[in-house]
Amino acid sequence: MPHTLEPLTPAYTGYALDRVRESAPLVQCLTNSVVTNFTANVLLALGAAPAMVDIPEEAGAFAPVASGVLVNLGTPHAEQRTAMVEAAEAAGASGTPWVLDPVAVGALPVRTALARRLLALRPAVVRGNASEILALAGDGAGGRGVDAAHGVEAAAGAADVLARATGGVVAVSGPVDLVTDGTRRVRVTGGDALLTRVTGGGCALGAVLAAFAAVDGDRLATTTAGVAAYNAAAERAAAHAAGPGGFAVAFLDALAALTPGELAARKDLS
Amino acid sequence: MPHTLEPLTPAYTGYALDRVRESAPLVQCLTNSVVTNFTANVLLALGAAPAMVDIPEEAGAFAPVASGVLVNLGTPHAEQRTAMVEAAEAAGASGTPWVLDPVAVGALPVRTALARRLLALRPAVVRGNASEILALAGDGAGGRGVDAAHGVEAAAGAADVLARATGGVVAVSGPVDLVTDGTRRVRVTGGDALLTRVTGGGCALGAVLAAFAAVDGDRLATTTAGVAAYNAAAERAAAHAAGPGGFAVAFLDALAALTPGELAARKDLS
Amino acid sequence: MPHTLEPLTPAYTGYALDRVRESAPLVQCLTNSVVTNFTANVLLALGAAPAMVDIPEEAGAFAPVASGVLVNLGTPHAEQRTAMVEAAEAAGASGTPWVLDPVAVGALPVRTALARRLLALRPAVVRGNASEILALAGDGAGGRGVDAAHGVEAAAGAADVLARATGGVVAVSGPVDLVTDGTRRVRVTGGDALLTRVTGGGCALGAVLAAFAAVDGDRLATTTAGVAAYNAAAERAAAHAAGPGGFAVAFLDALAALTPGELAARKDLS
Secondary structure (H helix, E strand, C coil), X not given: CCCCCCCCCHHHHHHHHHHHHHHCCEEEEECCCCCHHHHHHHHHHHCCEEECCCCCCHHHHHCCCCCXXXXXXXXXXXXXXXXXXXXXXXXXXXXXXXXXXXXXXXXEHHHHHHHHHHHCCCCCEEEEEHHHHXXXXXXXXXXXXXXXXXXXXXXXXHHXXXXXXXXCEEEEECCCXXXXXXXXXXXXXCCCXXXXXXXXXXXXXXXXXXXXXXXXXXXXXXXXXXXXXXXHHHHHXXXXXCCHHHHHHHHHHHHHHCCHHHHHCCCCEC | CCCCCCCCXXXXXXXXXXXXXXXXXXXXXXXXXXCHHHHHHHHXXXXXEEECCCCCCHHHHHXXXXXXXXXXXXXXXXXXXXXXXXXXXXXXXXXCCEEEECCCECCEHHXXXXXXXXXXXXXXXXXXXXXXXXXXXCCCCCCCCXXXXXXXXXXXXXXXXXXXXXXXXXXXXXXXXXXXXXXXXXXXXXXXXXHHHCCCHHHHHHHHXXXXXXXXXXXXXXXXXXXXXXXXXHHHHHCCCCCHHHHHHHHHHHHHHCXXXXXXXXXXXX | CCCCCCCCCXXXXXXXXXXXXXXXXXXXXXXXXXXXXXXXXXXXXXXXXXXXXXXXXXXHHHCCCCCEEEEECCCCCHHHHHHHHHHHHHHHHHCCCEEEECCCECCEHHHHHHHHHHHCCCCCEEEEEHHHHHHHCCCCCCCCCCCCCCCCHHHHHHHHHHHHHHCCEEEEECCCEEXXXXXXXXXXXXXXXXXXXXXXXXXXXXXXXXXXXXXXXCHHHHHHHHHXXXXXXXXXXXXXXXXXXXXXXXXXXXXXXXCHHXXXXXCCEC
């Protein structure tokens, strides 16, 4: 990272996108059956390389080779649960940053137990909506599945607690996103409500954060950059979309077309 | 439901769509791996909330909380089969309406046995093509996988038999759809052949019917309304599509843009 | 096949597409969770009929009924591995041609062992990128997941060896594709780099080759025709696409719109 570049600035966001494009990080995804396709396409559009390696024996073997790993609990069948623990342990042992997306945690028993076990393995980034972050921190009972019943700011304290517990960063998704390392909080605007009308809008962000986690530098800054890039592409896509179907297509095109210069000129961070 | 509103009319169809939009029913889907993404996006475009909770221990815990449940037998691996029975039993016990989509039943042994077991749990709605309905009623050997070898009207008697056996409603998909409660039969036009050129065209309808099953009122009327809304969106999408790729995108946009007033002005029911 | 038609010519490619459209081959797919939807939509757009039958007991029962079978190792969980061997054995015993797509073989232990076992069952077609073909032939250590680290021509010798070992045909995907039966090599141009920016670009080709394998005639010619048809649709789609999202949509439309006459007029084979 250039010494003259301040983290947590639009200029850094542009720099981080440039680094992702240059390095094409290999992102291993253990994710839910609903969003695998969209997630892989989001990573490809961004300029990263997806690898959906999610079976036991392979998941742990691959994590040390990956640039980043995503563990998303959306549809955690038994074989995938084993692979998730294996991947998180191997990522931790080898220094590969990994992202935990605790989908619908709190409301459902199997994934809630798994999320607690994974949390103890110290993910570099936790990404969820407010209800999920509250539930994971032990402050809430979870939403009704994938919906967020709580606002982002209501989860800010829980996000701080989680970040300090893992030593990592927590990103709370909502109309205005919040990213915290337990000490510093950053808000990220941009984005569009159409992201909530397409399945995987949040899940694919988890994969993008795994790609940005592979960029050298302050983890709070790389995570914030990932959120900002994602939101900028969503905003751009929404400007031309007739509805959620067209938006999903335009979002992939916008991610591919997004330039570091465009990001550096935005004012989404506060 | 307003007392002045006749069921099985375009006016009721418009009313039912309005109710779906107002209540945003939470639809739990246990569905096949090919169509999970499209199904979730169809529900989101419609204004419902998808929740793909399909693993044992969670499926049964979630069904009482859901507004409706879809059980689709497209790719029924062992863990999902257990979850499907669990969800159907919990839905039945708690009064959550659930939809059975017996994909390719008759032609394939594992799902055929499972379909019979699920049928005994009395789904509120069964949705299938003519070959599937004939096979499920014991009158046919099934089609060649997901294709319908038989016409809709050839399955009308079998649909009546099934509806009387379950005490629910049966919807047979085809160029003109048929919905029956074993006594009354309704035909629904609209739709477009492009729905058969996109995978999940029928499967996602099953999820839509689970969303409409959450609307208060005559189950034959709510199911008919769901079919009519789906067909209207398909017809609208096909008018602008260059092919099956563009159609799938336009269909999601059309579902999101469809208004109760537009539905109430159509003449698709007979 | 008309006696006057030379295989390995554009005229034959057009004829083979016409045969696929006429016969609507039923293609059984045992494929990875990332690309099931796109693969089914590609087959439907082409004019074939997809059937994703991939569980034990059903996979082997269905293969003799299918026109062609695809076995793709992208996310080979335990139940699917059993079904894959079952399907390959049943296809072999009944004369149904089947395609092996050894995704990321070499780099990952479980699928590598499975690929060797499947290879011994003599697939009619093996499709992969250069790194996968080299690894399968024992000449390389595999790429980094789904990426090809090697060029197509570097894998030509390995492809010949594999083709002679199986008695079938091997297709190596890249900027210029190579198809060989161990004696004769054909190169196919066309296509577009955007195919590598959409997940499943290669995987869906495997399904298309299973559809073309159902056409009577020289297997080298039918496989070459499938690659040529796929590339022609990709080239046509790329001409109008703003990015990878729009490309995937346009590709399905282009496959559906592609005519035998258009293919017969191209000059992609050498």
